[in-house]
Amino acid sequence: MFCFQCQEAAKGTGCEIRGVCGKEPETAVLQDLLIYTLKGIAQVAGPARLQGKILPEADQAIMRGLFMTITNANFDNDVFVKTIIEDLALRDKLKGELGDLVPSKLHDAATFTVLDAAKMQEKGEQVGVMLTKNEDIRSLRELIIYGLKGMAAYAYHADHLAQQDESVLQFMYKALYSTLDDSLTVDDLVGLTLETGANGVSVMALLDKANTESYGNPEITEVNIGTGSNPGILISGHDLRDMESLLKQTEGTGVDVYTHSEMLPANYYPSFKKYSHFVGNYGNAWWKQDKEFASFNGPILMTTNCITPPKASYIDRMFTTGAAGYPGVKFLDAKLENGDKDFSAVIEAAKKCDPPVEIETGTIVGGFAHSQVLALADKVVDAVKSGAIKRFFVMAGCDGRMKGRDYYTEFARQLPEDTIILTAGCAKYRYNKLPLGDIGGIPRVLDAGQCNDSYSLAVTALKLKEVFELNDINDLPISYNIAWYEQKAVIVLLALLSLGVKDIHLGPTLPAFLSPNVAKVLVENFGIAGIGAVEEDIQLFMGA
Ligand code: FSO
Numbered sequence: 001m002f003c004f005q006c007q008e009a010a011k012g013t014g015c016e017i018r019g020v021c022g023k024e025p026e027t028a029v030l031q032d033l034l035i036y037t038l039k040g041i042a043q044v045a046g047p048a049r050l051q052g053k054i055l056p057e058a059d060q061a062i063m064r065g066l067f068m069t070i071t072n073a074n075f076d077n078d079v080f081v082k083t084i085i086e087d088l089a090l091r092d093k094l095k096g097e098l099g100d101l102v103p104s105k106l107h108d109a110a111t112f113t114v115l116d117a118a119k120m121q122e123k124g125e126q127v128g129v130m131l132t133k134n135e136d137i138r139s140l141r142e143l144i145i146y147g148l149k150g151m152a153a154y155a156y157h158a159d160h161l162a163q164q165d166e167s168v169l170q171f172m173y174k175a176l177y178s179t180l181d182d183s184l185t186v187d188d189l190v191g192l193t194l195e196t197g198a199n200g201v202s203v204m205a206l207l208d209k210a211n212t213e214s215y216g217n218p219e220i221t222e223v224n225i226g227t228g229s230n231p232g233i234l235i236s237g238h239d240l241r242d243m244e245s246l247l248k249q250t251e252g253t254g255v256d257v258y259t260h261s262e263m264l265p266a267n268y269y270p271s272f273k274k275y276s277h278f279v280g281n282y283g284n285a286w287w288k289q290d291k292e293f294a295s296f297n298g299p300i301l302m303t304t305n306c307i308t309p310p311k312a313s314y315i316d317r318m319f320t321t322g323a324a325g326y327p328g329v330k331f332l333d334a335k336l337e338n339g340d341k342d343f344s345a346v347i348e349a350a351k352k353c354d355p356p357v358e359i360e361t362g363t364i365v366g367g368f369a370h371s372q373v374l375a376l377a378d379k380v381v382d383a384v385k386s387g388a389i390k391r392f393f394v395m396a397g398c399d400g401r402m403k404g405r406d407y408y409t410e411f412a413r414q415l416p417e418d419t420i421i422l423t424a425g426c427a428k429y430r431y432n433k434l435p436l437g438d439i440g441g442i443p444r445v446l447d448a449g450q451c452n453d454s455y456s457l458a459v460t461a462l463k464l465k466e467v468f469e470l471n472d473i474n475d476l477p478i479s480y481n482i483a484w485y486e487q488k489a490v491i492v493l494l495a496l497l498s499l500g501v502k503d504i505h506l507g508p509t510l511p512a513f514l515s516p517n518v519a520k521v522l523v524e525n526f527g528i529a530g531i532g533a534v535e536e537d538i539q540l541f542m543g544a
């Protein structure tokens with residue numbers, strides 16, 4: 001195996017024996033083969049798809065397949081083997097159906113066959129990341145693929161709420177098969193990387209529309225972080241439709257619902273607030289789940305990544321759905337008559353469990369997505385004009401296990417009191433429980449929501465640019481100090497670059513998949529930089 005797609009890649013270069021995330025080598029190889037299979041489907045069906053032919057089965061295969069290979073999403077070899085077999089059958093069916101629209105010269109990815117799991121290991125070993133020999137081309141191809149994985153995840157959630165963006169879907173085909181094309185130069189691939197970012201903006205806008213049209217605009221909310229006395233279900237991940245289904249089905253059952261990690265922002269949506277048994281948020285970022293799932297006592301529903309290898313003490317009460325999976329963990333896929341997923345197994349399990357052990361008490365504040373911030377725009381603009389707010393810090397992104405991530409807690413703690421942190425994603429757990437106070441009633445940490453809600457931060461920045469009549473988004477008093485972990489953060493980063501944001505600091509370490517030359521392109525054209533010592537970084541940002 002070789003995998004270097006996330007921030008925790010072994011030795012900062014890549015996992016070769018077993019993933020730091022817990023991914024077994026066989027799983028890594030199957031994921032490589034699945035990506036290769038999807039590239040083949042994209043080559044076969046891409047030209048037809050780009051001419052406007054609608055191919056829902058292929059769209060689904062691409063969205064789900066890419067999503068399944070995101071860090072910590074799916075560890076289940078049987079599911080990968082089954083998916084590859086189904087996708088190869090789909091690819092060959094498409095060849096028959098599309099006839100002349102299929103390119104006459106096909107890559108091996110569009111013609112190979114494997115019939116069993118053993119052969120898949122053999123083939124998968126040959127088609128991984130290292131298949132591309134030139135390190136710069138490899139670096140750009142992987143940067144695009146990781147961006148596509150994030151894009152696919154967001155498109156998948158939007159699709160679950162019946163929203164699609166045709167141009168985003170078409171782009172996924174084009175980008176996938178372009179990574180097979182040996183005639184593309186470094187410059188071509190840099191261009192494609194920026195196009196990936198532009199489509200990242202579109203897909204985040206799409207998911208924002210899907211979420212807010214379905215559940216209302218997030219609003220300022222005090223979220224309870226304590227517990228009640230009933231048995232509870234803990235729901236994690238990003239899928240708001242799953243969240244709604246669970247709330248509807250638990251109503252009146254005596255079972256409470258709590259969010260974990262990336263599902264925390266569900267608490268900010270008006271449609272979910274009406275459920276009195278929706279108690280609040282339990283715990284912190286994804287990587288603390290081993291302890292927090294144990295003390296929660298009740299069942300846990302993972303609607304997406306981030307899963308860490310479950311402990312024996314709670315594996316029996318864990319459930320997955322959607323693109324997520326783990327061997328030995330029950331997967332829920334069956335639908336009710338109304339089209340919602342059937343979560344009765346989780347609810348029945350909860351009834352037999354003890355209530356959660358309380359690990360903290362009090363509240364945290366969030367709900368500052370674009371609509372809420374725009375409602376406060378006058379107040380914010382006045383505070384900037386009067387000098388009460390000197391600078392905003394976008395500290396969106398991810399949390400993770402690495403010790404060096406203490407940097408973000410310290411950074412937030414040491415920021416001058418006339419600064420505001422704009423956040424989204426699970427990075428917030430590094431500082432969202434600190435007593436950082438407010439500026440004239442505006443909290444100093446404004447949480448827009450999930451990682452995809454980084455879109456809201458971009459909307460806010462664009463609005464401020466308009467209000468202050470600036471020509472360049474980089475003239476705003478906003479600095480970007482972003483933490484990354486997995487591939488959704490990659491699409492968020494590419495989206496910000498495509499919006500023209502410069503001088504983003506990225507940590508805690510730069511991606512292992514950036515070759516020195518590709519890193520140089522990002523530094524020279526976009527001012528991307530790493531992080532240093534907290535005090536010096538703050539001085540640098542404040543003097544900027
Ligand atoms: Fe991931 Fe990052 Fe959304 Fe977290 S991009 S790691 S769980 O912020 O949030 O899925």
Ligand code: SF4
Binds near residue numbers: 003019021
């Ligand atoms: Fe290693 Fe990250 Fe890949 Fe897991 S996803 S194998 S931790 S690089």
